[in-house]
Amino acid sequence: MRKGVIFLISLYRAFSDFLLPKSCRFAPSCSQYASEAFASLSFFKASALTLRRLFRCHPWSSGGLDFVPLEKKKTL
Secondary structure, eight states: OHHHHHHHHHHHHHHHHHHSOOOOOEESOHHHHHHHHHHHSOHHHHHHHHHHHHHHOSTTOOOEEOOOOOOOOOOO
16 A cells, blocks of 8 residues: 555656646655655554645745654564
8 A cells, every 4th residue: 555655646746847836845845755754654654744744834834854753663
């Protein structure tokens, strides 16, 4: 399922380059953030982080650097 989502994001990125102006206030862009999240985290955690990021990406946002958090390894 994660690979399917990453594929859809890559399609969006390929077509949005031609159709939409660059307007993301964050670095990395929201689509790149989502790709990295789905590649490195569980589906549910990546979905939650991506939605959180998309809700924060609006014209009144200050933007800035926002990287995908590293998954903490559980130790016993």
